[in-house]
Amino acid sequence: MKRINVGLVGFGNIGSGVVKILRDRKSLLSEKTGLDINIKRICDQDISSRRNVSVNKEILTRDIKELINDPQIDILVELMGGVHPAKEFILEALKKGKNVVTANKALLAQAGQELFAEAADRGKSIYFEASVGAGIPIIKSLREGLVANKFNSIFGIVNGTSNYILSSMSKNNCSFEEALKVARLKGFAEKDPTLDIEGMDSAHKLILLTYLSFGRFVDLEDVFIEGISRISLADVNYARELGFEIKLLAIAKKENEDLEVRVHPTLIPKDHLLSSVEGVFNAIYVSSDLAGNLLFYGPGAGQLSAASAVVSDLVDLTQDIKAGLFRPTLKTVTDKSVEKLRKIDDFESRYYIRFTAVDKPGVLAKISGVLAKLGISIASVTQKEPSKAQLVPIVMVIHQAKEKSIRQALNIIDRMDGIKEKSVAIRMEEV
Amino acid sequence: MKRINVGLVGFGNIGSGVVKILRDRKSLLSEKTGLDINIKRICDQDISSRRNVSVNKEILTRDIKELINDPQIDILVELMGGVHPAKEFILEALKKGKNVVTANKALLAQAGQELFAEAADRGKSIYFEASVGAGIPIIKSLREGLVANKFNSIFGIVNGTSNYILSSMSKNNCSFEEALKVARLKGFAEKDPTLDIEGMDSAHKLILLTYLSFGRFVDLEDVFIEGISRISLADVNYARELGFEIKLLAIAKKENEDLEVRVHPTLIPKDHLLSSVEGVFNAIYVSSDLAGNLLFYGPGAGQLSAASAVVSDLVDLTQDIKAGLFRPTLKTVTDKSVEKLRKIDDFESRYYIRFTAVDKPGVLAKISGVLAKLGISIASVTQKEPSKAQLVPIVMVIHQAKEKSIRQALNIIDRMDGIKEKSVAIRMEEV
Numbered sequence: 001m002k003r004i005n006v007g008l009v010g011f012g013n014i015g016s017g018v019v020k021i022l023r024d025r026k027s028l029l030s031e032k033t034g035l036d037i038n039i040k041r042i043c044d045q046d047i048s049s050r051r052n053v054s055v056n057k058e059i060l061t062r063d064i065k066e067l068i069n070d071p072q073i074d075i076l077v078e079l080m081g082g083v084h085p086a087k088e089f090i091l092e093a094l095k096k097g098k099n100v101v102t103a104n105k106a107l108l109a110q111a112g113q114e115l116f117a118e119a120a121d122r123g124k125s126i127y128f129e130a131s132v133g134a135g136i137p138i139i140k141s142l143r144e145g146l147v148a149n150k151f152n153s154i155f156g157i158v159n160g161t162s163n164y165i166l167s168s169m170s171k172n173n174c175s176f177e178e179a180l181k182v183a184r185l186k187g188f189a190e191k192d193p194t195l196d197i198e199g200m201d202s203a204h205k206l207i208l209l210t211y212l213s214f215g216r217f218v219d220l221e222d223v224f225i226e227g228i229s230r231i232s233l234a235d236v237n238y239a240r241e242l243g244f245e246i247k248l249l250a251i252a253k254k255e256n257e258d259l260e261v262r263v264h265p266t267l268i269p270k271d272h273l274l275s276s277v278e279g280v281f282n283a284i285y286v287s288s289d290l291a292g293n294l295l296f297y298g299p300g301a302g303q304l305s306a307a308s309a310v311v312s313d314l315v316d317l318t319q320d321i322k323a324g325l326f327r328p329t330l331k332t333v334t335d336k337s338v339e340k341l342r343k344i345d346d347f348e349s350r351y352y353i354r355f356t357a358v359d360k361p362g363v364l365a366k367i368s369g370v371l372a373k374l375g376i377s378i379a380s381v382t383q384k385e386p387s388k389a390q391l392v393p394i395v396m397v398i399h400q401a402k403e404k405s406i407r408q409a410l411n412i413i414d415r416m417d418g419i420k421e422k423s424v425a426i427r428m429e430e431v
Numbered sequence: 432m433k434r435i436n437v438g439l440v441g442f443g444n445i446g447s448g449v450v451k452i453l454r455d456r457k458s459l460l461s462e463k464t465g466l467d468i469n470i471k472r473i474c475d476q477d478i479s480s481r482r483n484v485s486v487n488k489e490i491l492t493r494d495i496k497e498l499i500n501d502p503q504i505d506i507l508v509e510l511m512g513g514v515h516p517a518k519e520f521i522l523e524a525l526k527k528g529k530n531v532v533t534a535n536k537a538l539l540a541q542a543g544q545e546l547f548a549e550a551a552d553r554g555k556s557i558y559f560e561a562s563v564g565a566g567i568p569i570i571k572s573l574r575e576g577l578v579a580n581k582f583n584s585i586f587g588i589v590n591g592t593s594n595y596i597l598s599s600m601s602k603n604n605c606s607f608e609e610a611l612k613v614a615r616l617k618g619f620a621e622k623d624p625t626l627d628i629e630g631m632d633s634a635h636k637l638i639l640l641t642y643l644s645f646g647r648f649v650d651l652e653d654v655f656i657e658g659i660s661r662i663s664l665a666d667v668n669y670a671r672e673l674g675f676e677i678k679l680l681a682i683a684k685k686e687n688e689d690l691e692v693r694v695h696p697t698l699i700p701k702d703h704l705l706s707s708v709e710g711v712f713n714a715i716y717v718s719s720d721l722a723g724n725l726l727f728y729g730p731g732a733g734q735l736s737a738a739s740a741v742v743s744d745l746v747d748l749t750q751d752i753k754a755g756l757f758r759p760t761l762k763t764v765t766d767k768s769v770e771k772l773r774k775i776d777d778f779e780s781r782y783y784i785r786f787t788a789v790d791k792p793g794v795l796a797k798i799s800g801v802l803a804k805l806g807i808s809i810a811s812v813t814q815k816e817p818s819k820a821q822l823v824p825i826v827m828v829i830h831q832a833k834e835k836s837i838r839q840a841l842n843i844i845d846r847m848d849g850i851k852e853k854s855v856a857i858r859m860e861e862v
Contacts, residue, residue: 137576145568291566
């Protein structure tokens with residue numbers, strides 16, 4: 001049986017999951033593929049700590065060169081994370097004629113275009129199924145399963161930490177801080193959860209989803225990113241009363257000839273499947289022109305879940321290598337119906353807005369006046385019971401309006417006499 | 432650019448969708464694949480009626496031999512439906528060295544094992560993504576995306592007609608007959624909807640899902656099949672009051688060393704994603720050991736949706752052909768932890784049961800007595816308001832019990848004096 005040799009860099013959580021699956025499922029995988037997929041060498045800075053899988057110590061090394069320069073290694077699996085030196089390792093591996101599997105969304109979001117071009121030039125592939133939605137085969141589905149489709153939009157809940165926090169706020173009626181604390185205790189949030197809760201991790205994944213669906217590699221600075229750290233329990237509850245759940249969505253959406261690429265908390269109708277996605281689960285809702293609206297749902301993280309995706313990439317690559325395919329991944333093609341990325345100012349959206357006003361007559365009239373002047377039309381208003389401090393929350397739903405106008409309006413309103421706190425504006429999507 | 436020639440047999444709804452996509456997406460597909468996928472010949476009994484796509488009349492024929500015997504045709508796409516002569520055409524095509532794409536679940540459910548074996552012997556492949564869930568890439572996901580996983584269970588809503596009927600009964604508070612009438616008017620149900628509403632279509636698809644997830648080809652007669660035609664509005668409403676929706680589920684489920692393969696109406700908890708699947712949509716809920724619980728959701732039918740899946744199969748095959756791969760599909764491997772198919776009598780399940788009793792004291796005591804004697808334990812009882820005819824519906828939820836015991840109990844109870852209608856028993860699943 002032909003042996004395919006794999007070099008693994010990064011012997012952490014997912015890395016040891018991959019080693020475990022390749023060991024425990026050895027006969028299953030060789031029966032399915034007709035190949036022996038063998039981890040020949042593992043590189044990590046730490047080669048002494050115990051992992052939950054045991055390996056022959058002789059295959060461990062601290063020196064990446066022992067993987068890169070080994071002509072018998074066909075595939076480099078990069079699971080070390082971070083941009084440097086992961087990028088350099090991958091480039092070196094491609095130069096040496098190796099194919100690559102990675103789960104590194106931060107790297108791909110920043111340098112994917114360069115890396116994919118390098119791989120294509122050398123007739124090699126970079127597979128990255130584990131980088132979005134862990135074991136959910138979303139990348140394979142977008143690239144292969146929906147190969148003939150054009151896409152209208154992608155709405156993704158792609159960060160488990162944020163979704164865990166938002167759904168526990170809604171389910172357990174607790175504050176952001178309390179929910180984050182529990183998430184940390186359960187291992188669902190890192191010590192420093194900034195990347196997750198401020199939307200950066202979602203943005204990395206969105207860049208990859210946008211690349212696969214619209215064939216465009218969007219720069220990170222062109223993605224509008226807003227996190228969930230300012231979402232209050234009050235807003236979660238008011239939203240629910242209106243028939244909505246708040247979710248952190250990663251959105252790539254065609255609007256006429258423009259493409260909007262953005263990450264932000266979003267009110268979505270309660271009867272939409274996405275609003276039922278709870279806890280650390282992920283879901284990607286894909287609107288395609290032939291296959292229609294599809295949802296892909298599953299755990300968004302986890303050692304074996306992510307490792308399952310890495311192994312599926314490995315199997316795909318081994319089949320390609322066995323066949324001697326040149327440039328085996330399907331080419332990603334730019335959707336030419338998209339003319340440009342839409343600037344943030346020009347985004348149009350419905351809005352949920354909560355104003356905090358003093359309990360005096362005339363405030364609502366003043367707010368409405370400002371909105372009317374800017375051409376912003378109100379769909380509904382609810383004035384809530386005043387708080388102990390005699391502050392009155394006014395919750396408005398706004399019809400489709402331009403981002404720029406909303407910002408102007410809030411700028412004016414927040415400086416008005418009767419307004420006591422910074423107003424909260426959260427976008428709404430019909431999905 | 433290398434040309435791959437396709438012969439299409441069956442120029443009906445899906446067939447013309449495939450022709451349309453290959454024409455409209457010609458440049459997209461050749462950019463992605465580096466190949467020219469060309470429909471060289473179309474065979475149909477009717478070559479004179481107008482389709483919603485126009486083709487050169489010279490490629491139309493009534494004679495299948497013109498496709499099978501054409502050495503330039505690399506792939507036969509079979510979209511004629513029915514078992515014969517589709518089976519013979521596919522076998523002939525394989526013999527002549529062609530690969531095959533089909534959407535024919537009825538054929539594959541009956542003769543798949545023979546056809547796949549024949550294909551494997553000849554180093555050819557049969558792809559069948561469109562046969563389950565139309566454009567949802569569920570087959571690719573099970574086979575490739577989850578390649579390293581073992582499966583615990585598959586729960587599928589795989590028949591759009593039945594799901595449309597059940598969800599309109601629940602949403603619009605209408606009877607089965609009324610819902611079916613609307614489904615017919617909207618084109619969601621055939622003139623003779625038996626295959627759909629009696630569960631046979633779901634069973635065909637379940638056989639394919641079971642093959643992909645457990646590596647076993649189950650005979651149709653070993654699948655327990657119960658349709659939805661006896662589901663009454665009363666049961667839909669009582670179920671909803673208890674916090675459940677009734678769905679027609681196709682279930683393949685490991686229980687210890689046994690495999691249960693069954694299609695029947697099922698009460699599932701309202702907060703489960705599957706119970707939010709409405710109308711003609713399909714969803715497959717997959718429980719895997721590495722990637723966890725996944726849901727794949729989308730339209731379960733439709734010309735372009737099914738054709739999208741056929742084209743994705745075509746693209747996969749062309750990549751294989753380009754590479755000169757021998758036996759390109761991953762081998763399906765039998766899950767050896769499954770010892771046998773469980774017999775229907777030994778199925779265990781929770782049950783929703785509705786008895787129809789006369790409004791007299793003592794009936795409930797008699798019912799409970801029978802259940803107790805057979806070791807069936809009651810989880811809850813609700814006695815509803817009597818009807819005009821002074822009949823009292825008694826709704827029970829039963830703890831896990833053996834199919835055989837439930838049947839025995841109902842046999843006895845239904846012959847009791849105070850019982851006025853055949854009792855209704857519907858299985859419940861935790862999912």
